[in-house]
Amino acid sequence: MGPLLLAWTHAQLDSLMRLYPEIKPYLLAAKVSLPGTSPGFVRSTLRRICSGKDRTPCELACNSLADSRPDLVSHPPCPLTYPVLRALYGRTKGRRYLIELARRYPRSREAKDVLKYNTPKYLKLRVLYFHGDYDRVLKEADTTKPEERTYYLLAKWKTRGLSYGEVLLLPPEFRRRPLIKHLVRFLKAENYDSIEMALLDLVALGDYERAYRVMASEVAKPFLRYEASDLYVRLSATAHEGLDPSSLVWLGLSAYGVHYIEEAYNWFAEAREKAERGSFPWTQATYWLYIITRDTLYRRDLRTYNPVSYYTLDLGVPIPWRDEDVWDTTGSLRNYRIGRLLEGLFGWKVASRWYLKDIPSAYRKARELIEGGNFLRASYVLAAIYSSADRTKGVPRWWGRMAFPYDLYRGEIDSAAKEFGIDPLFLTAIVREESRFKRRARSSAGAIGLAQIMPYNFDKFQREFKERIRNRYAPLPNLRVGAWLLSKSLRAYGSHHLAAAAYNAGEDALNRWLCTYGYELLDFHHFIDIIPYNETRNYVRRVIRSFGVYRSLYGRLKLPSRR
Structure with missing residues (x-):
């Protein structure tokens, strides 16, 4: 519970219920957690809020009571969330609660108690597996029993790896990750018979989008003329009417990669028809329909329904900024x-x-x-x-200036950009997408600061310029290293798109892709949409979108160059 609850009384919450009847279940959930509330009131109130369609108030109340009054949560309406199960098991030591803990939350500390009691062996193996005791799972599992064999195979995958045949013995819910690991190995070895087999198995698991996404990246390689065509024909035959718009777009990109332009048009048209107008799949499909047909109808639709998108800006469509408040912000609060x-x-x-x-x-x-x-x-x-919002009337300028601010760290950004000869708006776009202007940002990979610089890049910068950076989180030093890296990529590749890709994935990965897809013959529109790394592909689109918006709001109306 939040700090406000401690200072409130039953009477105050009752008055709030009269004032805001639409959140009465949430206020009742707060009310049952007040100190001194009678058990009878708690149980009757829980029954009321747990019988509603919205489960959130019930879970909030039960989880709070599990920490403060565990004796009041043991009745049927309580959802079996971790705090509730932990409280029930801690109070009663009931075997059924322990089994439920092991089944639902096998990584929990309490679930390890299942090893002490006479409980189903597959549950013990499940807990051992999720706690990382793989050797014991391999030793104790009976592979003639399907449930135990599952955890034996999973433990073997973690320690020694599985053959492709063993992966197919796993239940569907556990098969995807080992299958993807084999697929990555096949892709590195360029074993296209095995790649096709793995992609068809992914389709059989229902992971159409991933299978078609990998296919789109593979069939675009110019040296795979015949293999690419065969792969596309085999996988496109698995398409059906229930495919989601994103999967259809990937099929369209695959068809475009093997130069089946008419089929690509049909896939994109179907995706556009199925997708919600203005959504990402709709925007992407509309963009590709314009690339194929050059019909200005599609360009006009992009400007009308999604004017601030990567694809709209990539076509050079100006953003329809409005100084008046076309999105009413003066209504009820x-x-x-x-x-x-x-x-x-x-x-x-x-x-x-x-x-x-x-x-x-x-x-x-x-x-x-x-x-x-x-x-x-x-x-x-x-x-x-x-x-x-309704974007057909344009986009209010206040939204652009709030969503894409330039005044945060403007002095430091301008100084760093000027020192290394890059557009300060491009550096601002990088900072916005990397850290959201959070000075103390730190990624899971170890990148730090506004520009999310890796430690080894700080070391390279210090060696090259013979200066020491004492505080790597400080805005100006951090931004100087970022601007230096961007300036090198811009000189090497001559493209803001490729500089952003190199900043995210590294120059080695980008050089490998450019060699694979043939830089001299590269269809730039297509390459950006089939970059093999999901993170890099999305990152480039976000950065170039931000750069386009920044230029439209604060600088030149000319949009980022591709080459």
């Missing part, structure tokens, strides 16, 4: 007030549903977050505003 209340009680995750219910409430919250220095969360709110 009732949902904003409800969000503030719920955030104090239960935190951001619950409250965000209410902040984003209408544009005035979301706008107010975004301003509050920006003033508080939390651009990361503000960008999430502003993206939700853009997604829900």
Whole structure:
């Protein structure tokens, strides 16, 4: 529970229920957690809120009670979440709660107790596997029993690896990750018979999008003329009417890669028809329909329904900025007030549903977050505003300046960009996408600061310029290293798109892709959409989108060059 709850009384919560009846279940969930609440009231109230369609208030109440009053959660309406099961097992030591813990939360500390009791052996193996005791699983599992064989194979995969035949013995829910590991090995070895087999097995598991995505990257390689055509024919035959728009787009990109332009057009047209207007798959499909047909109808639709997208900007379509407030921000702030209340009680995750219910409430919250220095969360709110707004009348300039700010660290960005001769707006776009202007940002890979610099790049910079960087999180030194890396990539590749790709994936990976796909013959539109790394592909599109918006708002209207 949040800090507001401790200072409130039953009477205050009752008055809030009369004022905001739409969140009565949430306020009841807060009420049962107040100190001194009678057990009878708690049980009757839990039954009321747990019988509703919205399970969130029930889970909030039960999880809170599991920590404070574990004796009050053992009744049927309580969801079997981890805090509740932990509390029930801790109070009763009941075998059924222990089995449920081992089944649902095998990584939990309490689940290890299943090893002490006479419980099903497959559950013990499950807990041992998820706690990393692979040798014991391999020793104790009976491979003649299907459930035990599953954990034997999984433990073997973790320690010694599985043959492709053994992967196919795994149940479908466990098969995908070992299968993908084999697929990566086949791709590195360029064993195209095995690649085709693995992709067909992925399709059989229902992972159409991944299979078609890998196919799109493979069939575009110019040295695979006959293998690419065969691979496309085999996998496209698995398509069916229920495919989602994203999978259809990947089929279209695959057909385009093997120069089956008419089939590519049909796949993109079907994706556009199925996708929600203005969504990412719709935008991508519309872009490719324009590339194929040069019909200005598609270009006009992009400008109307998704004017601030990578694909719209890539076609050189200017953003229709409006100085007037075409997205009304002056309406009722009732949902904003409800969000503030719920955030104090239960935190951001619950409250965000209410902040984003209408544009005035979301706008107010975004301003509050920006003033508080939390651009990361503000960008999430502003993206939700853009997604829900009517974009046919244009985009208000206030939204652009809030979602793509230039005043944060502007002095340091301009100084670093000028020193290394790059566009400061490009460096700003990189910083926005790398760290959301969070000075102390640190990635799981170890990249730090505004420009997300890896430690070895700091070392290279210090050796080259013979200077020592004492504080690697400090804005100016961090941005100088970022600007230096970008300037090298821009000189080497002559393209903002490729410089962004090198910044994310590294120059070695980018050089390998350019050799594989034939740089001199490269269809640049197609290459950006089939970059093999998901993270890099999405990163390039985000950076170039941000760069285009920054230029439209603050600088030259000329859009980023591809070459």
